[in-house]
Amino acid sequence: MKLASPPGTCAVRLQGCRRSFRTPDGGVYVALDRVDLEVRAGEFVALVGPTGCGKSTLLNLVAGLLPPDAGRVEVFGSPLEGINRRASYLFQQDVLLPWKTAEENVMLGLVFRRVPREEARRQARAWLERVGLRGFENRYPHQLSGGMRKRVALAQNLIVDPEILLMDEPFAALDVQTRQLMENDLLRIWQEERKTVLFVTHDLEEAIALSDRVVVLSAGPAARPVGEFPVDLPRPRDVTEVRLDPAFGELFRRIWDLLRGEVLRAFRLGP
Numbered sequence: 001m002k003l004a005s006p007p008g009t010c011a012v013r014l015q016g017c018r019r020s021f022r023t024p025d026g027g028v029y030v031a032l033d034r035v036d037l038e039v040r041a042g043e044f045v046a047l048v049g050p051t052g053c054g055k056s057t058l059l060n061l062v063a064g065l066l067p068p069d070a071g072r073v074e075v076f077g078s079p080l081e082g083i084n085r086r087a088s089y090l091f092q093q094d095v096l097l098p099w100k101t102a103e104e105n106v107m108l109g110l111v112f113r114r115v116p117r118e119e120a121r122r123q124a125r126a127w128l129e130r131v132g133l134r135g136f137e138n139r140y141p142h143q144l145s146g147g148m149r150k151r152v153a154l155a156q157n158l159i160v161d162p163e164i165l166l167m168d169e170p171f172a173a174l175d176v177q178t179r180q181l182m183e184n185d186l187l188r189i190w191q192e193e194r195k196t197v198l199f200v201t202h203d204l205e206e207a208i209a210l211s212d213r214v215v216v217l218s219a220g221p222a223a224r225p226v227g228e229f230p231v232d233l234p235r236p237r238d239v240t241e242v243r244l245d246p247a248f249g250e251l252f253r254r255i256w257d258l259l260r261g262e263v264l265r266a267f268r269l270g271p
């Protein structure tokens with residue numbers, strides 16, 4: 001097994017982070033406040049919370065796409081300034097270029113880094129094979145299923161060998177079976193590569209099945225982590241099988257006890 005960084009290193013640290021937005025009526029909405037969070041190198045952390053609580057905003061802080069209004073974001077011990085170059089970002093929506101084939105889409109990150117085209121193509125083919133898309137290299141995105149496009153996007157993220165993978169509800173739009181296959185593939189690749197993963201989802205079962213630790217965000221405004229739960233289910237895991245483990249149900253109940261209150265609160269405060 002390859003270790004991307006020495007074990008125990010802190011890959012991501014948020015300290016006292018606050019982020020607000022202007023509202024259309026000229027007011028200020030504080031989405032996140034007093035957010036403290038640490039993710040160790042090689043750790044798989046799932047972030048759950050009610051819809052609209054600030055999960056994507058938190059991920060955007062770590063990606064360097066949004067600066068915090070207060071507090072600090074550190075990446076491997078250094079303050080983050082601008083875009084987080086050590087992370088790659090997998091969104092819920094498709095961001096593949098429709099006029100490029102699967103292979104050309106996967107090559108992009110290397111081409112931007114001036115890797116010679118033939119080498120980039122070779123690596124793209126290898127990554128497409130690793131995500132189960134051998135034979136689909138020359139298909140355009142519209143010729144692929146939703147699950148296949150996700151696989152292309154995953155290969156596109158991994159080919160640049162990021163130390164940190166930020167994933168924002170990446171599988172939410174997939175049907176259950178495709179989703180479970182993708183989750184198992186993600187775990188397999190994670191086990192081989194040991195990237196640091198911060199995975200956002202509103203689905204508690206998915207969070208437990210995948211992660212080493214589940215962090216629960218409170219309902220907004222001023223959302224912040226209100227609980228964290230280590231997941232010591234054995235690995236390697238099969239996401240379908242692991243749900244049958246009695247320890248899974250036990251953990252689900254404990255986390256849901258906390259999350260349920262936040263979901264109800266978000267619903268009552270909601271738009």
Ligand SMILES: Nc1ncnc2c1ncn2[C@@H]1O[C@H](COP(=O)(O)OP(=O)(O)O)[C@@H](O)[C@H]1O
Binds near residue numbers: 053
């Ligand atoms: N760019 C923005 N401008 C104004 N409000 C925003 C912006 N981004 C997010 N928000 C608000 O911040 C809150 C958190 O949003 P978000 O992080 O997308 O939540 P989640 O991902 O948990 O569903 C929501 O109330 C949302 O409306």
Ligand SMILES: [Mg+2]
Binds near residue numbers: 055056057168
């Ligand atoms: Mg979101």
